[in-house]
Amino acid sequence: MITNRKTALEIGVNVLFITIAIGMFIVSADYKFVRGTLLGARTFPLLVGSIMMVFALINIFKTLGIQSSEENVEVEQALKELTKGKFNNWLRTYRVAAAIGLMVLYYLMMLAVGFIFATVIFLPAMLYLNEYRKPMKVIVVTIVGVAFLYISFKVLLGVPLPTAQLF
Amino acid sequence: MITYLFNGFEFLFTTMAAPALFGGVVLGIILGVLPGLTATMGIALLIPLTYYVSPSVGLSMLIGIFAGGIYGGSVSAILLKTPGTPAAGATLLDGYPMAQNGYAGKAIAIATIASAIGGLIGALILSFLAPQIAKIAVRFGPPEYVLLGIYGLTMISYVSGKSLVKGLFAGCIGLLISTFGIDPITSVPRFTFGTLNLLTGFELLPILIGIFAMSQAIEGVRDSREVTPPQIKLTRVGISVKEFLRILPHIVKSAFIGTFVGAVPGTGTDIAAFLSYGEAKRSSKHPEEFGNGSIEGVAAPEAGNNACVNGAMIPMFTLGIPGEAATAVILGGLMVLGLQPGPLLFTDKPEIIYTVFASTITSNIFMIVLGLLGARFFAKVLSLPKSVIVSFIFVFSVLGAYSMRNSMFDIIIMMTAGLLGYIFSVLDYPVPPVLLGVILGPLVESNLGRTLLVSDGNLMIFFKRPISIFFILIILSTIVSNIYKHYKSKRVLQ
Structure with missing residues (x-):
C-alpha cells in the first residue's frame, strides 16, 4: 500500500517532467538557430530536455520493475515498521498536505492583508499543526515572534516585508 | 599574499565582519545541535540578510554558520545519540558511549578542541593553497570554462546517493x-511567456531556500509527533594535558585527510569524518577502545569534518565548482551578492576573498571559546521546542524569498521548489544535483556558445589547448571511475 503510493508518486513526477520537456520543445520551436550553425536559443533546452526524458523513462521502467518484484514485499514490511502503522502513516500524509495548504493560504492572506496580519494568523495554525497547542504559549510565541520579525527585519535591517496587493 | 591576509584580518576586526562571524558561529552551532536542521538550511535562509550588509560581512556570517553547523552536530551526537548533521555520524560511535560512561563533558571538550584545531589547519591550507590554484585558473578561456562546467556536472555522480x-x-x-530567461548568445527571451518575472530567469535564492529550507520544514511538520530520545546529563567540560597529547597526532592527521577530501569536489564532511575515524582506528595503539568510548574516536572525525569545511571551499573559490550542498549554497550566496566565483575573484576582489580567509581562520577560535564556555547553553538548546523552530522556518523562508526582488512571484517559486525538494526526499532523489545544474547550466551554455562561435563550430578547439586536454582527461577519468564504482557496488550487492 505504502510503496504503491510511492510508486505512483514517482511515476507521476517523472511523467510531469517529461511533459514539461515536451512543452519546452514545442515552445522552443519558435526560436531560430544562428545562420549556418546549430547554435541558438533552442539548442541547450533541446539537448538537456532530451537527456532528461531518457533518464525519466529509465526511472519509470525501473520503478515498475521494482514494483512487480518479490523484493517489494520486504520493502513494504520494512516501511510499515518504519512508519509505525497505517494510522500514523495517514497522519504524516495529512500533516504534509495541511502544511502545504496552510502555506498556500498564507500566500493568499499576504496578498490580501499583508505580511504582519497574515503571519499573526498563520503562525498559531502552523504551531497547532506542529502539536504546540497550549493557548497561552501559542499567543506569546506569536506576538513575540511577529514583533521580533518586524523589528529585526523592517526597523533594524530595513528589509521590506510583503505588502497587501489586492485592496 | 601575506599582506592581503593581514589586510583581511584588519578588515575583519575593524568592521562588523567579526561580530557577524561570531553571530554566524553561534547560530551555526545552534542549528547543528538541533537534529533535522542543518548548516546548509541556515545558510540558505540567511543569504537574504547578506545583501543588506557589505559582501565581506555577509560572507563572514555564512562562513561562521557553515563551520559552527558542522561542529554543532557533535553535541547532539554525544548527548542524544542522534547526529545533528550527517558529518557527526562518526562522532556518535565513540562520543555517545563516552557520555554513557559518565564522560559527556570530556567528549564535548574533545570534539570542540579537535574541531577547532582541525578547522584551523584546514583554513590555513585553504588560505595558502587557493591563491596558487587561482593563478593557474586565471588563464582559462571559454573552452576551459565549458569543460570546467562539464567537470562540475560530473560531480552529480558523487552527490547522487544510491541511484x-x-x-x-x-x-x-x-x-x-x-x-x-534571456538566451546568453542570441539574447532572445526564452520561456518567459510574456511575463517580466521570468525575463532574467528564475532567481537562484528562492530555489535555494525552497529546496534546502522549506522542504526540511515540511519534513519537520510530518515528523512532529516523533519523540526525542532522552538526553544524557552534561558533566564537567575539559580534558587533561595527557589526553590532549594523546589525541593531537590524530587531530593533525585527520585535518590533512579532511582538507584533502574536501578539496575533491563531490565528497563531503561525512566522508571526511568516517575516513578520519577509520585511519585513527587503524593507527591507534588502543584500537580495541574504538566503539566503546575512545577519545581518539571522537577527536579524529571531528577534526576531519571541520577541516573538510575549509577544503571544500578550495574548488568553490578558485574554480567556482561547488563540491557538495553547503558549498553550493554559499556559491549561490556569492552570486546573489553579485560576485562571480572563480579565479577572477582573487584579482578583482582580493579584499573580499582574504577577509573570507581571515574569517575561516578566526571562526575556529570563536568555536573553541564558544564550545568550551558555552557547552551547557548549547546542551540546553536541545530542549528547545522543535515545533516552534519549524513553524518559524516557514515564515523565514517566505521573507527570504521575497526580500531579494520584493516579488510575490519569488514566494511562489520558493514554495514550488520546497514541494519539489520534499517530494525528492520522499522518493530518495538527491537534491544537490538540481542546484549544480542551476548554477553550472549558464556557465556551460554561454561558454559553449562563445567557443563554437570563435571556432566556427569546430569542436577540435577543445583538443588544441593544454588545460582543455587536462580537463578532458579528468572528466573521462571521473566518468570511468564512476562507472567502475557503480559496477563494483552492484557486484558486491549481488
Whole structure:
C-alpha cells in the first residue's frame, strides 16, 4: 500500500517532467538557430530536455520493475515498521498536505492583508499543526515572534516585508 | 599574499565582519545541535540578510554558520545519540558511549578542541593553497570554462546517493531551470511567456531556500509527533594535558585527510569524518577502545569534518565548482551578492576573498571559546521546542524569498521548489544535483556558445589547448571511475 503510493508518486513526477520537456520543445520551436550553425536559443533546452526524458523513462521502467518484484514485499514490511502503522502513516500524509495548504493560504492572506496580519494568523495554525497547542504559549510565541520579525527585519535591517496587493 | 591576509584580518576586526562571524558561529552551532536542521538550511535562509550588509560581512556570517553547523552536530551526537548533521555520524560511535560512561563533558571538550584545531589547519591550507590554484585558473578561456562546467556536472555522480540515474535526472531538471530567461548568445527571451518575472530567469535564492529550507520544514511538520530520545546529563567540560597529547597526532592527521577530501569536489564532511575515524582506528595503539568510548574516536572525525569545511571551499573559490550542498549554497550566496566565483575573484576582489580567509581562520577560535564556555547553553538548546523552530522556518523562508526582488512571484517559486525538494526526499532523489545544474547550466551554455562561435563550430578547439586536454582527461577519468564504482557496488550487492 505504502510503496504503491510511492510508486505512483514517482511515476507521476517523472511523467510531469517529461511533459514539461515536451512543452519546452514545442515552445522552443519558435526560436531560430544562428545562420549556418546549430547554435541558438533552442539548442541547450533541446539537448538537456532530451537527456532528461531518457533518464525519466529509465526511472519509470525501473520503478515498475521494482514494483512487480518479490523484493517489494520486504520493502513494504520494512516501511510499515518504519512508519509505525497505517494510522500514523495517514497522519504524516495529512500533516504534509495541511502544511502545504496552510502555506498556500498564507500566500493568499499576504496578498490580501499583508505580511504582519497574515503571519499573526498563520503562525498559531502552523504551531497547532506542529502539536504546540497550549493557548497561552501559542499567543506569546506569536506576538513575540511577529514583533521580533518586524523589528529585526523592517526597523533594524530595513528589509521590506510583503505588502497587501489586492485592496 | 601575506599582506592581503593581514589586510583581511584588519578588515575583519575593524568592521562588523567579526561580530557577524561570531553571530554566524553561534547560530551555526545552534542549528547543528538541533537534529533535522542543518548548516546548509541556515545558510540558505540567511543569504537574504547578506545583501543588506557589505559582501565581506555577509560572507563572514555564512562562513561562521557553515563551520559552527558542522561542529554543532557533535553535541547532539554525544548527548542524544542522534547526529545533528550527517558529518557527526562518526562522532556518535565513540562520543555517545563516552557520555554513557559518565564522560559527556570530556567528549564535548574533545570534539570542540579537535574541531577547532582541525578547522584551523584546514583554513590555513585553504588560505595558502587557493591563491596558487587561482593563478593557474586565471588563464582559462571559454573552452576551459565549458569543460570546467562539464567537470562540475560530473560531480552529480558523487552527490547522487544510491541511484546515479536519479541524480542525473535531478541534474537535468536544474539545467532546464537554468534555461529560462534571456538566451546568453542570441539574447532572445526564452520561456518567459510574456511575463517580466521570468525575463532574467528564475532567481537562484528562492530555489535555494525552497529546496534546502522549506522542504526540511515540511519534513519537520510530518515528523512532529516523533519523540526525542532522552538526553544524557552534561558533566564537567575539559580534558587533561595527557589526553590532549594523546589525541593531537590524530587531530593533525585527520585535518590533512579532511582538507584533502574536501578539496575533491563531490565528497563531503561525512566522508571526511568516517575516513578520519577509520585511519585513527587503524593507527591507534588502543584500537580495541574504538566503539566503546575512545577519545581518539571522537577527536579524529571531528577534526576531519571541520577541516573538510575549509577544503571544500578550495574548488568553490578558485574554480567556482561547488563540491557538495553547503558549498553550493554559499556559491549561490556569492552570486546573489553579485560576485562571480572563480579565479577572477582573487584579482578583482582580493579584499573580499582574504577577509573570507581571515574569517575561516578566526571562526575556529570563536568555536573553541564558544564550545568550551558555552557547552551547557548549547546542551540546553536541545530542549528547545522543535515545533516552534519549524513553524518559524516557514515564515523565514517566505521573507527570504521575497526580500531579494520584493516579488510575490519569488514566494511562489520558493514554495514550488520546497514541494519539489520534499517530494525528492520522499522518493530518495538527491537534491544537490538540481542546484549544480542551476548554477553550472549558464556557465556551460554561454561558454559553449562563445567557443563554437570563435571556432566556427569546430569542436577540435577543445583538443588544441593544454588545460582543455587536462580537463578532458579528468572528466573521462571521473566518468570511468564512476562507472567502475557503480559496477563494483552492484557486484558486491549481488
